[in-house]
Amino acid sequence: MTDLGIVLIKIVLALVWFLVITLYLTWAERKESAVLQDRIGANRAKIFGLRLFGLFQPFADAIKMIFKEDFVPAFSRKFLHTLAPFLSFFFVAITISAIPFGDDIRVAGKTISLQIFDADIGLLFVLAMLSLGIYGIILSGWASNNRFALLGSVRGAAQLISYEVALGLSLVGLIMVYPSLRLSEIVRAQGGLLFGFLPAWGVFLQPVGFVLFLFAAMAETKRVPFDLPEGESEIIGFFAEYGGLKWGMFMMTDFMEILIVSTLLTTLFFGGWQVPGLAEGGFHFPWGGTWHLAPWLVAVFQVAAFNIKVFFFCWFQILIRWTYPRLRYDQLMDLGWKWLVPLGLLNILGTAIVMSL
Amino acid sequence: MLKALGYFVELLRGIWITTRHFVVNMWFHTLNLFGIKTKRKGAVTIQYPEQKKDLAARHRSLHRLMKREDGKPRCVACMLCVTVCPSECIVIEATEDPDPEIQKYPSTFVIDLNRCCFCGFCVEACPEDAIRMDTAKIDLAQTSHDALIFGLDKLLK
Numbered sequence: 001m002t003d004l005g006i007v008l009i010k011i012v013l014a015l016v017w018f019l020v021i022t023l024y025l026t027w028a029e030r031k032e033s034a035v036l037q038d039r040i041g042a043n044r045a046k047i048f049g050l051r052l053f054g055l056f057q058p059f060a061d062a063i064k065m066i067f068k069e070d071f072v073p074a075f076s077r078k079f080l081h082t083l084a085p086f087l088s089f090f091f092v093a094i095t096i097s098a099i100p101f102g103d104d105i106r107v108a109g110k111t112i113s114l115q116i117f118d119a120d121i122g123l124l125f126v127l128a129m130l131s132l133g134i135y136g137i138i139l140s141g142w143a144s145n146n147r148f149a150l151l152g153s154v155r156g157a158a159q160l161i162s163y164e165v166a167l168g169l170s171l172v173g174l175i176m177v178y179p180s181l182r183l184s185e186i187v188r189a190q191g192g193l194l195f196g197f198l199p200a201w202g203v204f205l206q207p208v209g210f211v212l213f214l215f216a217a218m219a220e221t222k223r224v225p226f227d228l229p230e231g232e233s234e235i236i237g238f239f240a241e242y243g244g245l246k247w248g249m250f251m252m253t254d255f256m257e258i259l260i261v262s263t264l265l266t267t268l269f270f271g272g273w274q275v276p277g278l279a280e281g282g283f284h285f286p287w288g289g290t291w292h293l294a295p296w297l298v299a300v301f302q303v304a305a306f307n308i309k310v311f312f313f314c315w316f317q318i319l320i321r322w323t324y325p326r327l328r329y330d331q332l333m334d335l336g337w338k339w340l341v342p343l344g345l346l347n348i349l350g351t352a353i354v355m356s357l
Numbered sequence: 358m359l360k361a362l363g364y365f366v367e368l369l370r371g372i373w374i375t376t377r378h379f380v381v382n383m384w385f386h387t388l389n390l391f392g393i394k395t396k397r398k399g400a401v402t403i404q405y406p407e408q409k410k411d412l413a414a415r416h417r418s419l420h421r422l423m424k425r426e427d428g429k430p431r432c433v434a435c436m437l438c439v440t441v442c443p444s445e446c447i448v449i450e451a452t453e454d455p456d457p458e459i460q461k462y463p464s465t466f467v468i469d470l471n472r473c474c475f476c477g478f479c480v481e482a483c484p485e486d487a488i489r490m491d492t493a494k495i496d497l498a499q500t501s502h503d504a505l506i507f508g509l510d511k512l513l514k
């Protein structure tokens with residue numbers, strides 16, 4: 001009974017974390033793009049005369065979307081049309097269950113892992129769910145019964161399937177280095193030090209894998225340098241026939257994907273919740289000293305470190321989105337098949353050679 | 358291969374530019390937030406309704422009719438502005454003035470701002486300098502068309 005309660009609490013907490021940060025990513029996107037274009041950004045939404053840099057903007061947006069007409073075109077396939085946004089939303093939201101937020105904590109003699117679902121196929125689970133999200137896109141384009149929407153969804157399908165290959169290949173080297181698919185195990189394996197000073201993070205062990213994963217994962221989020229499924233200026237995209245809250249769900253899914261990619265980058269390549277030098281009992285400095293910390297403080301530090309890393313990558317992805325123009329379709333396919341896939345294979349070969357030496 | 362390397366270098370240069378803008382602007386925003394005055398601001402935005410930009414000296418804003426010393430309009434109802442107006446939005450009815458030096462004055466003078474394109478031709482055409490567009494009023498939006506039809510009373514204010 002208590003176990004079930006703990007799991008329920010974990011699910012609620014993780015979902016709240018996930019949705020609140022997703023909501024505020026929309027704010028972060030507006031503000032960050034504004035700052036790097038010498039503007040101010042949305043700052044007019046206010047409650048009781050309080051503006052707070054437009055922090056209420058996401059709520060204003062949400063209220064606007066909820067009160068918009070829920071329009072389903074007469075020529076669309078009603079059931080599938082309604083199902084599609086929920087499918088995309090669900091398959092992205094469920095991935096958060098496999099992400100470890102921190103080390104195991106002990107409360108009242110119980111060991112609680114800060115992870116909802118610690119499967120031994122954690123990594124495969126995440127990749128599988130992220131690829132299933134494409135059903136939402138295909139369905140939305142098909143069910144809309146609109147040529148432009150279908151064009152967008154077909155482009156999206158081709159893009160996501162191509163980059164799925166590169167995404168998988170870029171992680172094989174990582175799985176060889178940390179021989180596990182269990183995400184908590186991968187994070188734990190990144191706790192040590194390399195050559196006595198570098199943290200044993202994936203980015204130092206697999207630099208090529210990191211770059212490939214970054215490119216492929218950015219393509220998976222289908223945001224601007226890779227936003228061919230939407231193509232705002234030419235084909236409008238797979239959600240051309242959506243409005244109101246359903247369109248909002250597609251938009252939310254985009255931001256959720258940013259967050260998921262950030263958590264994956266953190267977990268796989270930047271040591272997850274690991275802080276260099278922080279282990280059980282406090283900070284162990286390389287020159288010998290120890291700064292003793294209570295166990296709960298260590299846990300707080302670890303969760304905070306995880307969050308900071310995730311926020312950094314969210315910031316970084318938004319930065320990329322506001323820096324680069326969109327790739328042309330052939331360039332996109334070239335990048336995927338002629339660069340990322342061969343480099344991924346070479347990376348596997350190189351990793352294997354280095355490991356067998 | 359070399360070409361791809363060139364692309365990569367340009368990618369890095371691009372992200373360097375945006376990052377620099379972000380960091381520099383953020384630095385000034387933070388300083389200003391803590392009340393430290395800096396010569397440069399983090400953004401070039403003018404927060405319009407609260408902050409207004411100075412209008413140029415030649416800016417054409419809402420019309421006004423000039424008055425003589427005794428408070429009557431300077432206009433002599435010569436109809437030059439009516440003739441020149443490309444939008445045909447000025448309507449004047451002339452009446453005889455008791456003063457033989459003046460001869461005529463407008464008993465009605467209506468500018469329909471729904472049609473006016475703010476070209477300023479009426480100002481240039483007027484031989485008496487009776488109409489000017491220098492009130493610096495630019496927020497003229499109204500919720501009804503009638504509110505945008507300005508008569509003598511409003512124009513003389």
Ligand code: SF4
Nearest residue numbers: 442473474476477479
């Ligand atoms: S500004 Fe131009 S359009 Fe407006 S009343 Fe004068 S002449 Fe007519």
Ligand code: SF4
Nearest residue numbers: 432433435436438483
């Ligand atoms: S041109 Fe000047 S004087 Fe003549 S009618 Fe117009 S405002 Fe009056």
